[in-house]
Amino acid sequence: MGWLAAIELRRVFEPDVDVAVIETPELFSFGLGEGGALNLVDTLCRNQLDLDIFVGEAGATYKLGVLYDNWRGGGISDRYYRLFCGPGVPEIEWRVDGFFPLLSARIAMGEDLHTCVPGFDAIARHASQQDIERLLATGQSGLCPSYHFDAEAFERYLKRVGLSRGITAHASAVCGMRLDERGYVRSLHLGGEQLEVDFVIDASGFARLGLGSVFGTRWRSFANTLPTDRAITFDLEPSEMCPDPVTRSTAMKAGWMWEVPLNRKITAGYVFSSRHADHAIAVAEVEHRLGHRVQPKHLLSLDQGYFETAWVNNLVALGTASGFVEPLDAALATHTFEQLRNIGRVLTNGGGVVPAHTIEAYNSANARSWTGVRDFLRLHYDCKRNDAPFWRDIAAAELPEGYAELRACFHKRTPRWIDIQPYVGSGWHALFHQLDWISVAAPLGVVPATAARAELRRLSADIVEKLGIADAWDA
Numbered sequence: 357m358g359w360l361a362a363i364e365l366r367r368v369f370e371p372d373v374d375v376a377v378i379e380t381p382e383l384f385s386f387g388l389g390e391g392g393a394l395n396l397v398d399t400l401c402r403n404q405l406d407l408d409i410f411v412g413e414a415g416a417t418y419k420l421g422v423l424y425d426n427w428r429g430g431g432i433s434d435r436y437y438r439l440f441c442g443p444g445v446p447e448i449e450w451r452v453d454g455f456f457p458l459l460s461a462r463i464a465m466g467e468d469l470h471t472c473v474p475g476f477d478a479i480a481r482h483a484s485q486q487d488i489e490r491l492l493a494t495g496q497s498g499l500c501p502s503y504h505f506d507a508e509a510f511e512r513y514l515k516r517v518g519l520s521r522g523i524t525a526h527a528s529a530v531c532g533m534r535l536d537e538r539g540y541v542r543s544l545h546l547g548g549e550q551l552e553v554d555f556v557i558d559a560s561g562f563a564r565l566g567l568g569s570v571f572g573t574r575w576r577s578f579a580n581t582l583p584t585d586r587a588i589t590f591d592l593e594p595s596e597m598c599p600d601p602v603t604r605s606t607a608m609k610a611g612w613m614w615e616v617p618l619n620r621k622i623t624a625g626y627v628f629s630s631r632h633a634d635h636a637i638a639v640a641e642v643e644h645r646l647g648h649r650v651q652p653k654h655l656l657s658l659d660q661g662y663f664e665t666a667w668v669n670n671l672v673a674l675g676t677a678s679g680f681v682e683p684l685d686a687a688l689a690t691h692t693f694e695q696l697r698n699i700g701r702v703l704t705n706g707g708g709v710v711p712a713h714t715i716e717a718y719n720s721a722n723a724r725s726w727t728g729v730r731d732f733l734r735l736h737y738d739c740k741r742n743d744a745p746f747w748r749d750i751a752a753a754e755l756p757e758g759y760a761e762l763r764a765c766f767h768k769r770t771p772r773w774i775d776i777q778p779y780v781g782s783g784w785h786a787l788f789h790q791l792d793w794i795s796v797a798a799p800l801g802v803v804p805a806t807a808a809r810a811e812l813r814r815l816s817a818d819i820v821e822k823l824g825i826a827d828a829w830d831a
């Protein structure tokens with residue numbers, strides 16, 4: 357994300373401010389395909405990165421949501437979707453007292469939620485990219501697009517754009533930082549050279565040069581809540597059908613597997629708990645599920661959590677340098693884009709002069725946002741599976757307090773905006789909205805039919821008749 361951050365800074369700073377990217381000549385990359393959420397598109401547009409050029413340069417394909425396979429334990433055909441919904445879906449446009457009566461009626465009747473989106477048919481029949489483009493252009497699909505993309509190709513594209521906009525590149529590793537007596541970074545050590553700096557965005561990924569090494573900021577671990585701590589990654593041959601416009605997340609015996617469909621390959625991985633499987637067991641399970649051998653590319657140890665303070669004086673950490681969560685729902689990329697938007701917003705609104713209490717507000721909003729990510733991801737594991745020790749252990753594990761309370765509410769009614777609002781602070785946007793929570797909580801039974809029925813019964817008979825949901829009301 358380093359080049360993207362530099363492009364954001366180039367946009368917000370005056371032309372006479374130098375913006376530079378320091379990148380190691382031995383660039384480290386997982387070679388992954390990634391999927392963004394809707395704020396990927398906002399980030400590109402805000403920075404005048406043309407979407408058509410991005411698609412060509414980053415090998416991007418449409419992403420219209422996430423497909424969850426086997427999270428309820430009913431086998432590979434037991435699936436539900438969380439779609440990126442836009443205008444044109446009556447179930448979402450009708451809202452009464454903070455809830456969606458037409459969606460609640462579906463939950464009360466035990467119906468799928470994703471089938472209410474007109475464009476879902478195109479997803480189900482593996483429509484081509486051109487068909488999806490045409491469908492989106494009609495404005496009738498009820499869908500908003502994001503993209504899957506090749507992370508390395510995206511970074512190369514951003515570098516070309518960055519250089520063309522006057523950003524300078526230093527091919528060198530950052531070996532250290534010199535702080536002044538107040539703890540502000542004054543220069544970076546680049547091998548033999550010192551680079552004087554006024555402001556630093558640390559996008560050093562797992563190296564965590566700033567918060568981890570220099571400032572020793574406190575780490576808030578999610579290990580008790582999100583138990584997966586290992587991942588293997590591998591590529592798959594693309595299927596003969598067109599690339600699916602959804603990221604596929606399949607529940608496995610000791611975690612879950614992701615598949616990001618790109619044009620010429622599918623990048624995939626299995627995130628698992630080391631208490632319940634090891635590398636060999638994970639590979640064997642993947643091969644058994646797919647029915648063929650795979651060639652693992654990386655075995656990674658993952659420590660899920662975040663640094664309590666992401667912005668210290670004149671250094672702010674971005675993306676993995678500030679925290680990490682498993683790639684479920686592209687939460688890390690979504691959080692990173694929101695961090696970047698807020699860094700840009702604070703710098704622009706402050707005219708480059710930012711008081712300490714604004715930095716505190718950024719840090720507290722960032723921490724809230726991470727908590728929201730943790731709880732939304734934890735929701736996915738609330739799935740009543742008990743066919744393997746991993747799922748039984750999760751079912752028995754203690755829940756974080758905030759999420760435990762939310763879950764208790766969802767037994768009585770569907771998720772509301774007021775439930776999510778506490779995760780959002782100081783000008784930040786929610787990463788996962790009411791509809792996202794409903795789309796996962798209802799299929800898993802965290803919102804039971806009885807809860808949906810109870811809230812429908814609070815509606816007047818007039819509204820029930822107008823909406824045509826008397827069956828659900830009476831059920």
Ligand SMILES: Cc1cc2nc3c(=O)[nH]c(=O)nc-3n(C[C@H](O)[C@H](O)[C@H](O)COP(=O)(O)OP(=O)(O)OC[C@H]3O[C@@H](n4cnc5c(N)ncnc54)[C@H](O)[C@@H]3O)c2cc1C
Pocket residue numbers: 357358378379380382383384385386388389390391392507528529530531559560561562563565587589614616625656674675676677683686687688689690692
């Ligand atoms: C297993 C796995 C699967 C993932 N899958 C997805 C997914 O499907 N979708 C998704 O949205 N996200 C996914 N992610 C998250 C994804 O990695 C991040 O969203 C994003 O790529 C992280 O970007 P970053 O810039 O923070 O870190 P990185 O991409 O790791 O970049 C850090 C950069 O800093 C450089 N660097 C390190 N040390 C130094 C130094 N001393 N000096 C100079 N440069 C240095 C490195 O060479 C590297 O180029 C996944 C992550 C993992 C681990």
